[in-house]
Amino acid sequence: MQYPDSFRVHPRLAAAGFLIMVALAGCQKVELERADGTRLNWDNLRGQWVLVNYWAEWCKPCLEEIPELNELDKAPDITVLGVNFDDIRGEALQDLGDRMGIGFTMLADDPGPGFGWKLPVALPATFIVNPDGDLVEARFGPQTEAEIRALIGG
Secondary structure: OOOOHHHOOOHHHHHHHHHHHHHHHHHOOOEEEEOOOOEEEHHHHOOOEEEEEEEOOOOHHHHHHHHHHHHHHOOOOEEEEEEEOOOOOHHHHHHHHHHHOOOOEEEOOOOHHHHOOOOOOOOOEEEEEOOOOOEEEEEEOOOOHHHHHHHHOO
16 A cells, blocks of 8 residues: 555654653653652562552451551561552541551552552452562452461561
């Protein structure tokens, strides 16, 4: 098929455009926002296990697992990130976390859609990401420190 000259792209221009797209794709960073408004770069969590935990104030099993998640978050090789299922944000979220005894990082927004994760169908839900950044498993129901350690090997 023959295209009019106005639709032709010079090969060097096409190659330069492709290289720019590749370079920009490599520079794209996933930034998460903590409940306090500060930023967290997802790539900085590489080398650690990351537990993304969905919780709600009205969820009794969520309340039961908070001390377990707080202990896991103290480990140097594990980071726990909490996502409030009821979309509470800002200072109200920080106050709620304080009242509930949450010591791990709470996120302002659900990172799941950015990673292609579906919204959990039950609470609590914990998405377990390995040190390479791959989702290993999604668990439903309250988790214990021992159960998580058994899964991640130590």
